[in-house]
Amino acid sequence: xxxxxxxxxxxxxxxxxxxxxxxxxxxxxxxxxxxxxxxxxxxxxxxxxxxxxxxxxxxxxxxxxxxxxxxxxxxxxxxxxxxxxxxxxxxxxxxxxxxxxxxxxxxxxxxxxxxxxxxxxxxxxxxxxxxxxxxxxxxxxxxxxxxxxxxxxxxxxxxxxxxxxxxxxxxxxxxxxxxxxxxxxxxxxxxxxxxxxxxxxxx
Amino acid sequence: xxxxxxxxxxxxxxxxxxxxxxxxxxxxxxxxxxxxxxxxxxxxxxxxxxxxxxxxxxxxxxxxxxxxxxxxxxxxxxxxxxxxxxxxxxxxxxxxxxxxxxxxxxxxxxxxxxxxxxxxxxxxxxxxxxxxxxxxxxxxxxxxxxxxxxxxxxxxxxxxxxxxxxxxxxxxxxxxxxxxxxxxxxxxxxxxxxxxxxxxxxxxxxxxxxxxxxxxxxxxxxxxxxxxxxxxxxxxxxxxxxxxxxxxxxxxxxx
Numbered sequence: 065x066x067x068x069x070x071x072x073x074x075x076x077x078x079x080x081x082x083x084x085x086x087x088x089x090x091x092x093x094x095x096x097x098x099x100x101x102x103x104x105x106x107x108x109x110x111x112x113x114x115x116x117x118x119x120x121x122x123x124x125x126x127x128x129x130x131x132x133x134x135x136x137x138x139x140x141x142x143x144x145x146x147x148x149x150x151x152x153x154x155x156x157x158x159x160x161x162x163x164x165x166x167x168x169x170x171x172x173x174x175x176x177x178x179x180x181x182x183x184x185x186x187x188x189x190x191x192x193x194x195x196x197x198x199x200x201x202x203x204x205x206x207x208x209x210x211x212x213x214x215x216x217x218x219x220x221x222x223x224x225x226x227x228x229x230x231x232x233x234x235x236x237x238x239x240x241x242x243x244x245x246x247x248x249x250x251x252x253x254x255x256x257x258x259x260x261x262x263x264x265x266x267x
Numbered sequence: 268x269x270x271x272x273x274x275x276x277x278x279x280x281x282x283x284x285x286x287x288x289x290x291x292x293x294x295x296x297x298x299x300x301x302x303x304x305x306x307x308x309x310x311x312x313x314x315x316x317x318x319x320x321x322x323x324x325x326x327x328x329x330x331x332x333x334x335x336x337x338x339x340x341x342x343x344x345x346x347x348x349x350x351x352x353x354x355x356x357x358x359x360x361x362x363x364x365x366x367x368x369x370x371x372x373x374x375x376x377x378x379x380x381x382x383x384x385x386x387x388x389x390x391x392x393x394x395x396x397x398x399x400x401x402x403x404x405x406x407x408x409x410x411x412x413x414x415x416x417x418x419x420x421x422x423x424x425x426x427x428x429x430x431x432x433x434x435x436x437x438x439x440x441x442x443x444x445x446x447x448x449x450x451x452x453x454x455x456x457x458x459x460x461x462x463x464x465x466x467x468x469x470x471x472x473x474x475x476x477x478x479x480x481x482x483x484x485x486x487x488x489x490x491x492x493x494x495x496x497x498x499x500x501x502x503x504x505x506x507x508x509x510x511x512x513x514x515x516x517x518x519x520x521x522x
Contacts, residue, residue: 122340125340125364126340126342126362126364129342129362129364129406129408130342130344130360130362130408141348141349142348142358142410142412145346145347145348145349145358146344146346146348146358146360149346149347190367191405191406194367194405195405198405216367219367220366220367223367254342254344257342257343257344258340258341258342259340259341259429260339260340260341261339261340262366
């Protein structure tokens with residue numbers, strides 16, 4: 065009997081260890097109703113370590129969030145200064161290449177701001193819908209209904225589609241040089257400073 | 268044995284069911300052990316211990332499941348702004364995007380810039396919650412600003428704090444026993460708040476100004492890295508360095 069109890073203890077210990085390890089990382093959510101205690105499995109990607117794992121739409125979303133909705137003159141100036149440096153990288157990579165003309169640079173800045181405002185105009189509607197769903201469950205945090213769960217997932221996908229569409233429009237909005245500089249900025253600079261945790265299922 | 272089943276249920280994450288049924292099972296056992304031998308008593312003690320062990324494991328699983336990572340994107344950056352040489356300033360920006368996460372809908376961002384001499388500027392985003400209360404949206408942005416001071420050169424630090432949480436949901440009892448430092452790489456965990464923290468964003472500049480600048484000033488004598496060159500677009504994001512090169516649109520050499 066003692067031996068059986070001992071074996072049972074051992075088994076339980078093993079199961080408890082597995083359970084603890086699993087729970088410290090993430091918990092796989094059951095299909096259907098999502099309870100507050102069982103959330104989708106999420107992973108966190110540190111762009112500093114794996115910039116290639118940060119998708120374009122996430123990086124551009126951060127860029128557009130940074131640029132858009134700048135109301136005061138001071139806020140606008142700060143935004144323009146950011147873009148100016150983001151688009152100006154070409155000049156420092158090739159000294160023999162002449163600097164972009166000021167007009168061209170300003171036109172690219174204006175075009176990128178316009179793209180960010182397009183993003184804001186479209187995504188703010190999704191933002192509102194998402195927070196309206198969130199509000200219904202707050203503060204009790206009752207289990208999320210399958211319908212709302214689906215809705216939030218749809219909103220995420222819609223947001224991704226909007227961002228992707230705006231990214232696709234950038235070659236038409238910016239000069240060729242400006243677009244290349246922006247791409248370089250996203251790849252070599254922004255993605256290194258992004259941390260992204262996500263439900264992989266939706267990506 | 269029931270205990271093993273118990274553990275299996277626990278692994279299948281049926282928290283509520285298993286947690287509630289534990290006392291009932293223990294009660295049933297008592298009725299079956301009215302007269303017992305010493306060995307039986309030992310066995311019962313062991314079984315009771317196993318139940319306690321199971322309960323502890325369940326609590327551990329409960330806690331663990333409530334601290335899983337939330338969907339959030341964070342970004343931080345630093346740049347130089349201001350067209351006029353005399354009014355240039357450094358901007359440090361922190362963005363937290365809740366990414367339509369269900370539970371942790373309250374996003375915040377903090378940005379702190381610290382100069383070599385200790386000048387400090389901290390900005391907090393306006394907290395964003397659901398629109399019925401604030402009319403705001405599920406992302407947050409904070410920008411800290413420090414003017415460029417010729418007498419305050421050297422390494423600057425930029426520190427950001429991004430949180431994504433629900434400020435009202437009552438997870439406080441669980442919160443007090445949550446582990447700290449859940450994540451290994453530059454992340455800290457503070458209760459049910461999801462907290463990404465970049466402790467010190469140490470700056471290492473890689474650029475330098477060429478010697479061909481017409482207005483070389485004492486800053487060019489500085490052996491450390493440079494802040495970037497006024498009037499020229501240099502990709503110096505995230506690097507706040509000592510010294511400035513001034514007064515020219517001549518190309519710079521970026522290493």
